[in-house]
Amino acid sequence: MRAKFRRNPEIRHFRGRAELGDYAYGATVAKRRLSRRLAEFRINAGYTASHVCDALDWGRGKVGRFEANQWKRPEMSDIRDLIRIYAIEAGERQEVEELAVRCRVRPWWRDYGEIFDSEFPGYENDASSIRVYMPLAIPALLQTPAYMQAQLRTTPHAPAFRRKAAEARLRRQRILDRTDGTAPYLRAVITEASLLYQWGERDDRRKQLEHLVRLSRRCNVELRIQRFDDGPPAGIYSMVHILGFSEHDEPPLVFVATDYSIDEVRDPEAAGGYIQSFGRAYDAALAPADSTAYLEKLAQQME
Incomplete structure (x- = not known):
């Protein structure tokens, strides 16, 4: 079952978990899910993590850190690069982008x-x-x-x-x-x-x-x-x-x-x-x- 989202400039929803202002429900799990999904897309595309880093001119280890969930907030430009190189199709592309947007919400506990x-x-x-x-x-x-x-x-x-x-x-x-x-x-x-x-x-x-x-x-x-x-x-x-x-x-x-x-x-x-x-x-x-x-x-x- 995939995560479902609705777009709204004030309130976003991640599987029914509303986020308003600084209080985010779902950001941490979204980041975990995004890490796992990116690893699945890379494997399905037949690439190694090193191959992707070389193709995108990234430092070695960057893709590995993403997939190990060793990141705080994904950059949308990085996510779009991965979507492109993995040739992720439209429906799954929206899922990945929405997960990335959710990840970028600053959760309260970062303070x-x-x-x-x-x-x-x-x-x-x-x-x-x-x-x-x-x-x-x-x-x-x-x-x-x-x-x-x-x-x-x-x-x-x-x-x-x-x-x-x-x-x-x-x-x-x-x-x-x-x-x-x-x-x-x-x-x-x-x-x-x-x-x-x-x-x-x-x-x-x-x-x-x-x-x-x-x-x-x-x-x-x-x-x-x-x-x-x-x-x-x-x-x-x-x-x-x-x-x-x-x-x-x-x-x-x-x-x-x-x-x-x-x-x-x-x-x-x-x-x-x-x-x-x-x-x-x-x-x-x-x-x-x-x-x-x-x-x-x-x-x-x-x-």
Whole structure:
């Protein structure tokens, strides 16, 4: 199934994901799709990457970087050169050009270069489904500002960095609030450990629990609690994000978070292992309704 587009000088659409002003839905996935499509067209045309570079008088490696998605924004002149040399036909040419236009929209997270060292927030922004497991912390998409501040104060970063990081997390959370049909479906497995740490004021901790209760009642959010009474984590100990996309030919992406970065798991076997491990943790945790009741009980104990 190919991406469909409608042209408009103010609002562009990428498979139903609207972009207005500085807020782009779809730019990161569009760049990934464009990289893959260009590689397919080159192979179908019978060219090597070096042959194309020579034919276009480009430096060696440029085509390889495009196809490896190691670029920020494609130049339209480069895309048209590739369309010409690959003899891409009219219908597919429009698809490629529209993908390139979408790629060139500046996503919001580019303004937080000191916070993000990968394209993870872009993929999260574009995902139609998100699965997340964090053994010792509440996932960023579910944190209150007070929790963010308490967590960030434990880091060695300067106050200015912490303020910027909290601002970026709040911006990330806005994906759950979309009302145009593009809000992702979030499945989060939350450990009891992450809920019972002593941080901030008692009232702050109660408000974080109440926030989780409210989120758990949304139609696009599913929370499951992994309790101490249910034994050790079922086969997963890493901080994992699994991002799925609405396009059937877009494979899911797996990211593992560390203290310093969120890195893509590029090895297919390892990525598959994380997906299976998340499934075991998900199945072993409390069901959504029971998780909501458990969160309500914890919040009441804070009153």
